[in-house]
Amino acid sequence: MNVGTTSTSKQPTTKRGQRTRQALLEAAESVFGEMTFEQASIAEITRRAKVALGTFYVYFPHKQAIFVELVDDLSARLKKTLAAAVKGETTRLGRERAGFRAFFEFAAKHRNLYRVVRQAEFVDEPAYHRYYRTLGNAYAKGLSAAMAKGEIGRFEPEILAFALMGIADMIGMRFVLWESPTAIEPIVDEVLELVQHGLLSKARMTSPKETK
Amino acid sequence: MNVGTTSTSKQPTTKRGQRTRQALLEAAESVFGEMTFEQASIAEITRRAKVALGTFYVYFPHKQAIFVELVDDLSARLKKTLAAAVKGETTRLGRERAGFRAFFEFAAKHRNLYRVVRQAEFVDEPAYHRYYRTLGNAYAKGLSAAMAKGEIGRFEPEILAFALMGIADMIGMRFVLWESPTAIEPIVDEVLELVQHGLLSKARMTSPKETK
Amino acid sequence: MNVGTTSTSKQPTTKRGQRTRQALLEAAESVFGEMTFEQASIAEITRRAKVALGTFYVYFPHKQAIFVELVDDLSARLKKTLAAAVKGETTRLGRERAGFRAFFEFAAKHRNLYRVVRQAEFVDEPAYHRYYRTLGNAYAKGLSAAMAKGEIGRFEPEILAFALMGIADMIGMRFVLWESPTAIEPIVDEVLELVQHGLLSKARMTSPKETK
Amino acid sequence: MNVGTTSTSKQPTTKRGQRTRQALLEAAESVFGEMTFEQASIAEITRRAKVALGTFYVYFPHKQAIFVELVDDLSARLKKTLAAAVKGETTRLGRERAGFRAFFEFAAKHRNLYRVVRQAEFVDEPAYHRYYRTLGNAYAKGLSAAMAKGEIGRFEPEILAFALMGIADMIGMRFVLWESPTAIEPIVDEVLELVQHGLLSKARMTSPKETK
């Protein structure tokens, strides 16, 4: 399912063209990672790709097009990464833990790219929605299956999926992007406990009394 | 505690000045609500405020300044709204429910303004951080108090606060902003159940079996 | 002979007015000394004078007016300074030496103001011409008298006066304004020798042969 | 020795680019000759060069850049002109006379451009210093050689060079630029006599006695 392929961008036929297009995409990734969509200029992209300004328009009809392609690309990459991380796990909670961990690691690794997605909200809303819908649907499907098996409680799957994505997003932003990510695991622990047992977690109710 | 007052914006001495400045702020709120920061032009703001273009620069050094003031303002308003909503509630969970509900209502009511905050990430990062830190700190403080009283489990307060804000933010975006907000309460129900008991909520484990 | 009084600037009647006007002039002197005429703003002048913006226009019809007044003022001050320096001297050459020395000292002391005069060429040409004509005429008159007495050779007085002013101006700029004025006297010596005996100065022809 | 080339101005690759850049420089020369740097607008320059407004910024980063290039250009042209004028002359005094004459003629011919240099003091001081230093150094070198040969007296070469440039500048301004240049030679005569023999010139001392 190749969701986001914007059909307006031209696919080159020759190998040379392939290479140039790829160079542009990589340059764009680096540029958009460092600056705002508005701050980024085609000139800067072509400069880093070491091609002439006009060459850009051979492959992309406008600035937005390459940006959107990047967003869709990232969405696909993240989805694949999460799927791979979750695959080995057998229990639902193992999957959750693996998923959150993989997400935080992905965010830490692609720090800049993550801002690109968020910016899509203001550059190309459809791409932005597509990003969350794509991930949300896949997530919801997995959660539904778990509900059917009785591994987790029954919730409205989409609400549940978005709530969990919300946690991942915000925690990732606050404790991975804003801060130097010293150790990810303790954060995963806290989040997982909340996700599993909620605020009223019995395990957390008793322990503090003893600790203090 | 007037956190975000950009000291570069000038406060007028006379009443006439006060009125003009206020008119500019209101016009800006309406403009930024409808367009991207980049799309919005000072000219449009002054047009709506019914003052000359140059007048803008009597009170604000540049577009960013008024934008930031708006963000800080919103932060303060939201904080106040949440505080008021929560005040009447006696139990922790009552407070949570009231807080989420109030947030979703606020988002629905100020639909456009909410985009303004999110954009701050790309227009003025400090203002953006300030927004979440301010709310997060207040939230974390309330949660800490609840932990001390044994009303909820022991978590790292800041992580907990950001996780819950993450849920509110994402659910608000997905089910309040992207969609026509038919009924908020059912969504609040789902969210609250998750927040209280987690994925393994016993109440939700049994019921589905009966339902099916 | 009150050459430069621009009649368009208003002379205040009350003492308070006198003080304000004076404060504006002094502020303007300091501002124009630090910046270009274009860079200088009325706002900056009134800020330094500690009066409101509008007050400026009570005393001066526009920016140029205060600038021109400053130029004419400087011209008068310099003329007076030179006259005083020359007064005690009895021989023509003593006068020349005293005049050059006084000029360099004046330039060093009013370093910034000197730029104000030069700028007049581009801000208000009449004021600029007035400056050089006033000084040039006075100088030419003195030189004519010396010629009549046979103290110096017969030259076209105005050409002579401007040539000598040219030396003073350029040497002052290069060796007093561009550089830290370590010692003025050696420069005066060189200049005076040239002015008295020209390039073919006998005193300077012989000595080098011995030196080398 | 291409002293003043501001490296920020872009040199075009193609012939078409060369032509456009040149057209801009010529238009700028004509505009700056007629108006103050501040009065001159990029729009006026591009209008005269018959290119679009934006084209200016393809070759120059801002107004100052083209202005400075003009100043450096003029400096080079003047230097070349003076060198050529002086070349044929064998005696030092012949050279001086030829140099002064050539300078006055240059000033008369490029009347407007001369104002451009003077303005540099307020637009880009380094360019202004460069102008005088370049000419001054070349002049000083020639004078030093003459001193070594015993053709003229021993002076501090740089002081001497600037003093003579000062005469040229001021006389040029007063009697060539301010006035319609009826005849240049009589002025050159007066100046040369002063330069050669100084105020105490014997040739000029005797004649007046007979006149009176």
Next chain:
DNA sequence: CATGAATGAGATTTCATTCAT
């Protein structure tokens, strides 16, 4: 006299996009 808010013309500068080569 003094104030300071309001004006609006005007200029620079940016850059996505087009196009001729």
Next chain:
DNA sequence: AATGAATGAAATCTCATTCAT
């Protein structure tokens, strides 16, 4: 395919000057 020169619309920002109080 690739190039890079040319375009021109659009927006920000400045500030001298006016004017009502």
